[in-house]
Amino acid sequence: MQRYDQKRAPAVTAQDEFFEFLFSGSAVTYADLKSKSTKQEPLTPSTLKGVTLTFVVDADYTITRTRLTRNVVGIVEGSDPRLKSTYVGFGAHYDHTGYRDNAPVTRQGQSPPGDPNDRINNGADDDGSGTVALMALARAFATGPKPRRSLLFVWHAGEESGLLGSRYHADFPVVPLDSLVAMLNIDMIGRNRDNKETERNTVYVVGSDRISTELHNLNEEANASLAKPLQLDYEMNDPADPESIYTRSDHYSYAAKGIPIIFYYTGPHPDHHRPSDSVEKILFEKMTRITQLVYATAQRAANLDHAPARDNKGPRAVGEGKREKGEGKR
Ligand SMILES: [Zn+2]
Structure with missing residues (x-):
């Protein structure tokens, strides 16, 4: 790509x-x-x-195989004559990992969950959840009240092969990159981390404070405005996170160009990249609430009279996240 x-x-x-x-x-x-x-x-x-x-x-x-693919892009025009040439972006990836090639045995030598004859890695959570969330957001903005800025929806290709689609779009964007004031990426929002029932209210928020404190605050305010606020967990925003989640989905291609980003994620589970990542395991109510949070955040960012300030302070939420968890402040 x-x-x-x-x-x-x-x-x-x-x-x-x-x-x-x-x-x-x-x-x-x-x-x-x-x-x-x-x-x-x-x-x-x-x-x-x-x-x-x-x-x-x-x-x-030697070229052994060439495969071509496309990002899919949609725009909903904003209502303000001056601000509509600037954009709040949304991202999700619509590719997945295809078929499982080998015999269905896990690294531990056990049979994985699900039908042993099913070889399709279904990707319902990764990233069917984000893909349909983006469709719902696009419909809500297209049919509902228009914010001042325009909205840019990007269904990225090739994420699983190394963020290829987002990297391409960040290099060759359909709108000028400096008109993109924020990028909200959704990748896996349909499950509970490790299937834990205690996670049912939790969404992991990654990267929101790194480039724009103002965007981070908009997301916090948006969450507080919801009828049933979610538990925003910043654990995976820790720069020492061994999984380096901040660099592992499409938002990173935009963050690397200095664009304020937020990554929404509900965490890993045993069905990840397996045929058993299937639709009947998706927690639709939770997914809907997270999508409503993204909507409320985007609405705020798209109605601001200025672009969210880029103060580039880096990740600060580690301690906060731990404090909140430990003392139950939020
Ligand atoms: Zn993914």
Whole structure:
């Protein structure tokens, strides 16, 4: 899904220790670069001193299979003549992982839940739930009162293959990227984490405070305005989260370009990426309430007279989340 007609700089992935070493002889420190990039501040070009890097690149490849796909996009026009050229975006992915190739045995050597002859990874939660939530949101905004800004709905392709559709759309957006004031991504909102009944009121909110505190606050206010507010859990927004959930769904492609995002998620469960992620397990009432939260948040963001301020303070909700959980404040 990358465009082969355009040059792309090679990306190098390594741990912090490597980069600290790499910059150790230079005037610029790695810590400084990292903190500037977190704050979305411009990085000035500099030269590495005292190190020589040699890359051995084997760029030979054979194309074994080409598959083409599309993102699906819809727009509902806003009501304000000036603000309607700016957008609140919504994302969900409509691809999934296809068929299970191998014999139905789990890593622990047991049979997984569900029909052993069913080889289709149904993806009802991942991300059938987000896909239909977006359709409901699009219908609500198309038929109900119009906010001042326009609404952009993107059903992304290729998420499971590495956020391909969202990365493509962030690189080649259908509306100017600087007109997108926020991106609300929904990926798996139809279940309880690990099937725990105690989770029935919980939605994991990831990334909301990282780029725009104002957007984070809009989501909190929107939740408080609901007849039955949800428990907003920020555990998975912890930068030390071993699963790195913040980088693992389509919102990340937009966040990487500095756009304020919120990721809504109800957490992992044993049916993830298995045939047993099937529709009869979807908790429709919970899913509806989360979709109503997304609606209320979007409505607020789309009616603001200014774009949600990008203060780039990074994740702060870790402690808050724990406090709330521990002391039952919310
Ligand atoms: Zn997904």
